[in-house]
């Protein structure tokens with residue numbers, strides 16, 4: 001009888017270890033990248049992300065920005081031989097131009113019933129956050145990586161602030177380093193966006209619901225590398241002026257794609 005219990009215990013440990021190894025192998029073998037357009041588009045109020053304090057140095061709102069440019073990130077990843085899926089927690093924008101772009105780029109709208117409410121992760125029910133339904137979608141794709149496309153903002157007034165960073169989960173450390181390196185090397189300072197010599201940071205976030213922490217945790221529970229791009233500040237006049245130019249906005253979106261590709265190739 002005693003032997004039976006010991007055997008059962010060993011079997012159980014093997015099974016848990018096997019499941020973990022299988023999940024990790026699935027992520028490693030995956031060639032699918034999910035790009036999540038941050039926040040959502042409100043039918044009356046428009047994009048609901050961070051924005052420039054006023055129009056002096058360009059008028060940018062992060063959700064609308066990523067509707068316009070996520071396709072450029074996707075193209076870089078696809079040209080390297082990987083697949084890309086773009087999603088958003090909200091619904092198809094009522095703005096005709098953005099809607100046309102969303103349809104052209106094949107954006108999958110999760111249609112979160114109440115985009116500002118907290119939802120539970122289906123795959124890992126102890127993880128809860130606003131915007132979690134797009135993480136559910138992302139994990140359903142069995143991805144190699146998930147990139148939450150955002151910008152940051154310090155204040156409701158203009159202020160030079162240069163501590164941009166890529167937030168990541170534990171599984172996403174190398175992914176974050178790869179993306180941060182491309183931003184430091186090709187976007188900041190010599191790349192045209194003044195950042196006063198400061199490199200793009202990498203910050204591990206595993207602090208629960210705050211600011212999308214549980215999106216990263218939910219991905220981590222599936223061993224999926226995940227990052228939130230917060231390398232640029234819309235309240236920084238120098239960043240806003242740079243991103244306000246179409247060719248720079250495209251270059252920035254492409255830089256994130258190149259960082260993701262560099263990571264995938266080095267796996």
Ligand SMILES: [Zn+2]
Pocket residue numbers: 038039049050062150151152
């Ligand atoms: Zn954001």
